[in-house]
Amino acid sequence: MHQRRSAQWYAGDDRNSYIHRAWMRRGLPADAFDGRPHIAIANTASDLTPCNAHLDEVARSVADGIHRAGGIPLNLPVVSIGETQVRPTAMLWRNMAAMAIEEMLRANPIDGVVLLGGCDKTIPALLMGAASVDLPAVVMPGGPMLTGTFRGVPLGCGTDVWKLSEEVRAGTLGAAEFQRSESSMIRSRGHCNTMGTASTMGLLAEVLGMTLPGVAGTPAPDSRLLEAAHATGVLAVELVDADRRPSQVMTRGSFLNAIVALAALGGSTNAVVHLLAIAGRLGVDLSQDDFDRTGADVPLLVDLLPAGRYLMDDLYRAGGLHAVLAEVRDLLDPAAITVTGRPLADHLGDARVYDREVIRPRAEPLRPHAGIAVLYGNLAPDGAVVKPAAASAHLLRHRGPAVVFDSVEDLHARLDDPDLDVTADSVLVLRGCGPKGYPGMPEVSNMPLPAKLLEQGVRDMVRVCDGRMSGTAYGTVVLHVAPEAAAGGPLAKVRTGDMIVLDVANRRLDADVPAEQWAAREPSPEAAKAYAAPSRGWERLYVDTVGQADTGADCDFLRGSSGDRVSRESH
Template sequence: MQLRSAQWYAGEDRNAYIHRAWMRRGAPGDAFTGRPQIAIANTGSDLTPCNAHLTEVAQSVKNGVYEAGGVPLELPVVSLGETQVRPTAMLWRNMAAMATEEMLRANPIDGVVLLGGCDKTIPSLLMAAAAVDLPAVVVPGGPMLTGTFRGTPLGCGTDVWRLSEEVRAGTLSAEDFTRSESAMIRSRGHCNTMGTASTMALVAEALGMVVPGLAGTPAPDSRLLEAAHGTGRLAVDMISVDRRPSTFLTRASFHNAIVALAAIGGSTNAVVHLLAIAGRLGVDLTLDDFDRIGSSVPVLVDLLPAGRFLMDDLHRAGGLRAVLREVRDLLAPDALTVTGKPLVDHLDDAPIWDTEVIRTRSEPLVAEGGIAVLRGTLAPGGALIKPAAASPHLLRHRGRAVVFDSIEDFHARIDDPDLDVDADSVLVLRGCGPKGYPGMPEVSNMPLPKKLLEQGVRDMVRVCDGRMSGTAYGTVVLHVVPEAAADGPLARVRTGDRISLDVPNRRIDVEIPADELARRTPSEAATAAYAQPERGWQRLYIDHVLQADTGADLDFLIGSSGSEVTRESH
């Protein structure tokens, strides 16, 4: 088999000489002649705390690559830390994917191991791998261990939202809230709840891009390094059989990813990421597929925010393979993985070791808990809700809209004692979609009005064109399409309008005659608050970003360009 890297290194001409000579630097003479060159795309960074340990993981991958006869080459790529980056990491997911794609294509490599952890890193790496279509495999960085405060386990993210609301309600002191801070993050690794980071690691395995059994291994667990070593060896083997994403990522693979997403009670953010990845592959995946395939799948994993336990509990209870074994009949049997074998072939020896954490099919956490896709006069292009994280009594609800024109408007007014709001109201926040913010921030799980928290209210129906953290909970309708900034109906809703939510019938409507709604002009305050950058990535993003129902990718990045470099160096 002719290695792709030979286009740089083979031959006796001046260009081959330059490529070899500048890379030698102590390497043996045969390092660039016939040995697969394996990039290790590393999103580790001190400013992405959840990924800071990936340099150690990369060393284990290197050892495996060397052992299998390849040459490992660490490649730092754009790193996005959800907790640090402003205004939102999602603004740069597409940029990270594009930059990684271009670096993989531009360099003399034959395959790649993708190291990700925090929310947007695994999606961006998968988008890049799909677009360049070189042999690729993912090593997720893994969740952190469980911290405790006053003897109670803490779910990072979820308990931040919970504790901060208790402070606002007056049931927890600000001092105690601050004391919990040092206990929240116990170890290296990403969030230990079933947030987006955990979800995307597990979904990537169900998709076929991770060695089965690896996703969900805690970051401090030495078995992560063992698996990283084995993945390095696998990456070399994948070159010899030309096992590229396009050879095994099919519609059946996405079917399995959707089943897994539902069974683990995963983050709504996985929907927008899977749609974007499918778009890079040319796989015909739609928003309705998530409802059709996943809505009737039982939630089997009892993890925060929908349940009680945390990610290291899931790992000790049997992990994703044990979950998938329970729903094996719902999986596509022909969907392959990076190993070359079908996903279902890896489920035979996958018992559940703790049925409190991983429920059996006969005793699920939620009988039908998959993500529901809503449509109606408020969201003609679709919207999402996660029923497992919602309050059952609010899944059918009708209430008066209380509208906020921007996140700044929300923060300025939500705790105003004179705000005309009650427990039956529907909080509506607009201007938070891909174009409007820009970047579709995680603000949809709006904090409740302080005066209602003091009355004991802990959930309300909330509607937004943005996203919410996978660690969040509540009766939240999000990803509304079209967004307000794309002239969706959300731009014309007014405080006082009646909004009806009917999750069983998959409806979200504003009770205004269609002709009246069409005659209304969009809110001037909302329009003034939409992002209006003049230059740089944000300008490019707003001009080209698509809506959430197709993955919020850039219009000119849809599809694959392959690995061919169109012009040689001279």
Template sequence: MPLRSAQWYSGDDRNSYIHRAWMRRGTPADAFDRPQIAIANTASDLTPCNAHFDEVARSVAAGVWAAGGVPLNLPVVSLGETNVRPTAMLWRNLAAMATEEMLRANPVDGVVLLGGCDKTIPSLLMAAASVDLPALVVPGGPMLTGHFQGMPLGCGTDVWRLSEEVRAGTLTRASFLDSESSMIRSRGHCNTMGTASTMACMAEALGMTIPGTAGTPAADSRLLERAHASGALAVELVREDRRPGAVMTRASFLNAIVTLAAIGGSTNAVVHLLAIAGRLGVELSLDDFDRTGAGVPLLADLQPAGRHLMDDLFRAGGLRAVLHQVEDLLDPAARTVTGRPLTDYLGDAPIWDAGVIRPRTDPLLPDAGIAVLRGNLAPDGAVIKPAAASPELLRHRGRAIVFDSVEDLHTRLDSVDADENSVLVLRGCGPKGYPGMPEVGNLPLPAKLLAKGVRDMVRISDARMSGTAYGTVVLHVAPEAAAGGPLARVRTGDPIVLDVPGRTLRVDVPDADLAAREPVTTGFARPARGWEKLYVEHVQQADRGCDLDFLTGSSGSAVARESH
């Protein structure tokens, strides 16, 4: 099959002359006859989790050269979860769209995707799905475990825990701040099974990495070895015309859902997988998460659902060891970027530490899938992660305490009339309402209840939650309040009924009375210009993956018009 880049470089006319002359710059004479491999690089000093990617890119480039290709560094939009305001999710679709357009616009035949921090792998996979050029992912890897006062720190998870202890009066603010320099020990993303680690595992479960790569610590030299191998494989992908659309099939997405349950992964994976599937035209719905995840055991004893951290998972056998335990639940038809099925790589994947990766016969939980709830409060669905919740709260009835915005929450939280049975409800934080659907769903608890020893309450919102967070938290309520969902009609004092085993979430108010109420419209964003205006006008709801409606479906790699 002729190289796509030949459309730019072959021939003896003025256009091909310009393309070659400006790219020649010391490359070998036959460089323009080789596969041109872009390295979509999300390195940025403002994305600290991805700051090491220039080194990773050099190893990828060496692998591309060794296999007979030409590597091309392509900086793309990078989203730093800890820095970007108001929320990195607001720009996931923009990053995906920009990467897609740059891949389509440039003379490249294939791409290696370097992602790590939460939104970078999803945006890169969305872009690769849309342009459908041969592609694979190199995840940047988790950081090594830091320690404070002799105890391991799970970044993110322990931030939430320690900050609540300060509010409860059981930890001094000075001690809390003293832990800051210990939290981030090395290069890499969060070391818990948060969204970054989850999405690296999702990329592998989807078949988009060399099997065994996800979870390799950022500081481990084996990551560079895998990066080199990925560069070489990218050249093979081009020569064999193996594309994302042939790898990420419905079977691959169902395998990813099984994986999500077995590792106790982030609820954010739900909106990201739905969005990636939407770019491919693969049929995937919220109900698939419930059906396919049902009965899958939780085997990875990792924070926030468990005790250990990502470098423990790696030394204990890694993702392949987890998947080997649930191999019978995986579809063997789903292939990887190597051309072989994912299940081909699991037979020699032993568990080296059963305290970190539990055998199938001794799971942490027998049923760990993401639960999808429906009812008059969430007609189009809401999600909860039972593995991170308090078992006694999975069936609960309580009086609603409603907050109309994040600002309202911060102003009134410690003065509301709440007890441990109350249900904290936050609205105005969905895709349109904030905008961008921030990670504020794990609402802090009122200080007076923390002082009494309460550490969990039922919390409900149209927001998301950090993958590093925990608690009995219902998220992604759809439709959101800003889109006219029932959440906009809930009032403080309404009885809220949560039944996770029964998969229901409802406000115990007659439907006619609920419908007759005037919806709350305060606290919602109404941007007047720029990306935020475009986003609010076109973003889909959480049950559709929060993509823009005009970006669903693959557009291919063809360029509509020739330059010059």
């Protein structure tokens, strides 16, 4: 057996070893420092992250599993980010959380780690931090909530918020009824039950090989989640004994498998920036174009909101992730392994589909081409993305005049003005919402439609933005435009009335403006006034160092890995 990393703190009879052991002797067994693996449980439980509030219970089952396997479980609360709670946007702190997690894993006497996450940014941040420190690690996802109903109809949290709120604005749903739906939306513990970012990243963590096979997608209240948590604790000890690390598991093949799964599942566009950021920590060669090359022709098989009809507990009863992956088995890299040391493909076994309405056969998909499309053009020199599965087919090739908003505040102030010159053919353009501009790249790209158009029955329009959108959202939304306006991107040049040309089939996004005129045009001074200009703290560090969406929006000083060695010793 190789020497435990924790022995660097605990082995020996000098003063420092004495201090490390003595302060930890608070109920630990006598042999706790004699070579037993010390496993941190990086726990994002928080009352202010409602989707992760149950993770303390999950952590207890993980700890029981670690004990059973002969390890020492150590609860390690880490930075938690509640998607629905924090302002201005949770994405502002993903990199900070990843940095804090990395530093705490490196600084402490641990041999391995179980990563407990659920809400949108928590699993990406945990994986980014673990990838950079590269200790043996395994993810334990918190799972989706159960389906609530309102007036006899299932509710998809997130997606139905957007739908119901638009009905209020359209005058077809009363405000009192809208508020009454509030208590039905969130039925149980767990994260969003749609195929939003939380569900997507929990499932993709398994496709990347970083969970106990078969656990992702288990509903949070399901007793089988605690059973899997116990088994994950056992597995964590095995990982330390085998010295199996994230860099051995998450290879380029693993990321390409995740792109295939993203398309088949109809997953969130946010997965693009998260997967790129995780790959950047590992030094894996992954680009935005890989999402188009690998995923564009993968069929959409899962009929879940926002692209379909059903919800996450339906996917679980229909056969779950493994049943979906079995349908596209031939598209997966057969060599990509999981934390078990065996290839992902080997764990699919005889996975079956139990409801062909929820998981479609490969030959009868919801859509034959479901992957993320990456667009280029004079509006997006470094690319932009669109999710055809969540868009209106008739708008995927469109030409219309721009209606430009210089900030989120400008959008809110003018969108419902009866005098706004806008029609169903217009293209809504919102800028100043990228990583630097807002800051934090908020989920505002799926702009609400003007009230006067909603009243006319319009339910979708082409929208273009340098921000993100919620994975629970839908519509013909071009987002992640790079470079963003605040980083000198050409989106800052667009003027109301410019003709915008979207051609998803040919992967183009352009402003139809004469080249000489476009080159000579100055960026909007009104937009520049709204860009973030923080003077201190994390916001200042973030704005000064964050990269663009096409590279994962990580901070430049955090990309790559520093390993698990502590640079200095003290005491």
